[in-house]
Amino acid sequence: MITALAGGVGAARMLRGLVRAAPPGSVTAIVNTGDDTVLHGLHVSPDLDTVAYTLAGWSDDRRGWGLAGETWTTMEQLERLGGLTWFRLGDRDLATHLYRSQRLAEGATLSEVTSELVSSMAVPATLLPMSDDPVRTRMTLADGTDVAFQQYFVALGHAVAVAAVHFDGADVARPAPGVLAAIADADRIVVCPSNPVVSIGPILAVPGVRAALAARREDTVSVSPLVGGAALKGPADRLLRELGHDATGAGIASLYRDIAATLVIDDVDAADAPAVTAAGLRCIVAPTVMHDVDAATALARVVLDAG
Numbered sequence: 001m002i003t004a005l006a007g008g009v010g011a012a013r014m015l016r017g018l019v020r021a022a023p024p025g026s027v028t029a030i031v032n033t034g035d036d037t038v039l040h041g042l043h044v045s046p047d048l049d050t051v052a053y054t055l056a057g058w059s060d061d062r063r064g065w066g067l068a069g070e071t072w073t074t075m076e077q078l079e080r081l082g083g084l085t086w087f088r089l090g091d092r093d094l095a096t097h098l099y100r101s102q103r104l105a106e107g108a109t110l111s112e113v114t115s116e117l118v119s120s121m122a123v124p125a126t127l128l129p130m131s132d133d134p135v136r137t138r139m140t141l142a143d144g145t146d147v148a149f150q151q152y153f154v155a156l157g158h159a160v161a162v163a164a165v166h167f168d169g170a171d172v173a174r175p176a177p178g179v180l181a182a183i184a185d186a187d188r189i190v191v192c193p194s195n196p197v198v199s200i201g202p203i204l205a206v207p208g209v210r211a212a213l214a215a216r217r218e219d220t221v222s223v224s225p226l227v228g229g230a231a232l233k234g235p236a237d238r239l240l241r242e243l244g245h246d247a248t249g250a251g252i253a254s255l256y257r258d259i260a261a262t263l264v265i266d267d268v269d270a271a272d273a274p275a276v277t278a279a280g281l282r283c284i285v286a287p288t289v290m291h292d293v294d295a296a297t298a299l300a301r302v303v304l305d306a307g
């Protein structure tokens, strides 16, 4: 059984490789919900949807989120009405938010709704929200203002300096059903190449999760989301530096030291290996850029074979 900690795009690509490299039905992803937001009265779970769409083969890989072949007529009409359109919801993507919001209004939990969507999309993995309780990532910007994650990531295009990150609700959130068991029972645990601060961080902030992972440290392999000190997509490197960490393999190693015994870094960062080892993690140097499914599958094999 493989359990993966997952955020958005990088994790979705890693999971696509893991699903191909591991036995059928053996992959469980614990997915970040700190990016979740309510817009137009609809509950949107970006990372759950990005992972589900990617594993279902429905995703628009170029855009990195949402559905392939998407149309935007509802957004165009909403524009005419003077509605909220900075967060783009495609016509087909809206169906997911309508389904999830209706089921939540009926009293279903996020886990139950996720399980229903996974089976209707025939997603070849188990997807668990990190929690069924609301946890919302918020950014304190360098100028002191406090904004919700999507405001930072989309409305501001994450082109602003961050002074602090916090996860509203994390202190009273409970791991979703199956999360602690997926950690305790896994043969291998993978920390996917997601943003360590705002994608993996919220998962670790759910009480009980970090301790459960620490107990499985020896069986946990983490994959750096940085290549040559930069994130392939999103603000991971800048965020790390703004929050006082090094945007290097050693910086990632220091963040994951208590939960993972191994860190995989890209070939271009091979010179970082001694610093990763010095930080107390075994370092594996391998190609980590998953430009296609075969590359993702090769990386998944590196992670699964990291004995």
Ligand code: FO1
Pocket (backbone or CB within 6 Å): 007, 008, 009, 035, 044, 045, 046, 047, 049, 050, 065, 066, 086, 087, 088, 089, 093, 150, 153, 154
């Ligand atoms: N990202 C954007 O940069 N612009 C958008 O308009 C946008 C809309 C959107 C709608 C649904 C969804 O599931 C994701 C969406 N994203 C958008 C990506 C989203 O902000 C990120 O996937 C995560 O929150 C960070 O990984």
